[in-house]
Amino acid sequence: MQRIWRNRKNESVRIPLASFYHLNTNIDSTITWRWPLNWDAFITCAVTGSGHSHTKSDKVPVTPVQIADACIEAAKAGAAVAHIHVRDPETGAPSRDPAHYREVVARVRDSDTDVIINLTAGMGGDIVLGSPEAPLPLNADATDLVGASERLVHVEELLPEICTLDCGTMNFAEADYVMTNTPGTLRAMARRIQAAGVKPEIEVFDLGHLWLAKTLADEGLIDDPVLIQLCMGIPFGAPNDLNSLMAMVNNIPKGWCYSAFSIGRMQLPYVAQAVLAGGNVRVGLEDNIWLGKGVKASNGDLVERAATLLSTMNVGVMTPAEVRKKLNLRRPT
Known part of the structure; x- marks a missing residue:
C-alpha cells in the first residue's frame, strides 16, 4: 500500500492525509488499520420509513401487504435484514398500530422467506412545539x-430478531420538531428489549449518541455484540462527509458490529464507503427513492445495486444465517 503524505519542506515531519486519520500507530511505530475493510458484509433494506417519500414515488410501500411484499423482494435480492416501519394504509402517514405490524410480520413469516425482521421502535418520541414564541402548548x-412500554408493544408481542433503539435526542430539519429519546426512556426501553430476547440496533445520529450507547452497554443494558447503525447526513445530525464518518467509526469500541448509511444520492456511495471503513450497509426506499438520475427505484433495485457493488469490490454478501451467527440472534420459533 502506498502511503500518501502531505508535501512538507521538512521531510522529517510528515503528516498523513485525512484518509489515514483512522489508522492507529503502535508502540513500534508500525501503522495498522483500526477498522480494516470488511470482506463479508450484510445488507439491511429499510423498505418504507415514516417520511413523506410515498408522496414522491408510488414504489414506496404503504399497506401491510405492500410492505411485506417489499421485505420479501429485498430478501430475494440479497438483503439479510428487512427494517420495517408501518403506515396508515389509507393516508400513508406513519403509524404505530400493532395490527399493521402484526399483518406485515405474519405475511413475511408465512412466506417462508429467510430474512431477519428488524422492527422500528423509534416512533412515539416526537415533539413539535407550538411556535418559536409560544412553544407551549405543543402542536x-x-x-x-408516549411511554417506553407503549413504544415497544409490537416488539414485545411479535418478538422480531432485531428492533431499533434511537440512542439520542436531536433536532430534525423541520422547524420546531425534536426527536426525543432521554437517557431514562432509553434505559427503560433497553431493559424491556433485553428481557424480550431481542437484539437492539442502536441508531446513532451523532457522536454524543454513541457516547450514550457506550454508557448503556457499560451498565449491562445492551448485550454483546453491540449492533450500531450510523445514520449519516440526516439534518441535523452528523454530516455525511468522510471525516465525520471516520470520527464516528473511530469511537466504536472493539468487538462491536456496525452498519452505516446516508440518504438521497449518497445512499449508494455509502455502500462502498461503509465497507471500506469496516462496516455493513443499508439501502432502501426509507432513505432514497432513486436508482439513478430520473429513475425511480424499488427496494429490490436498490438491494441488487448494493449487492453488485459489493461483488465488484470482491466483498461477500452475508446470508441471514451468517448474520444470525455473527450477531448471536435469537431466531423466533
Missing part, C-alpha cells in the same frame, strides 16, 4: 409522545 396534531 397536538403533530406530536407523538
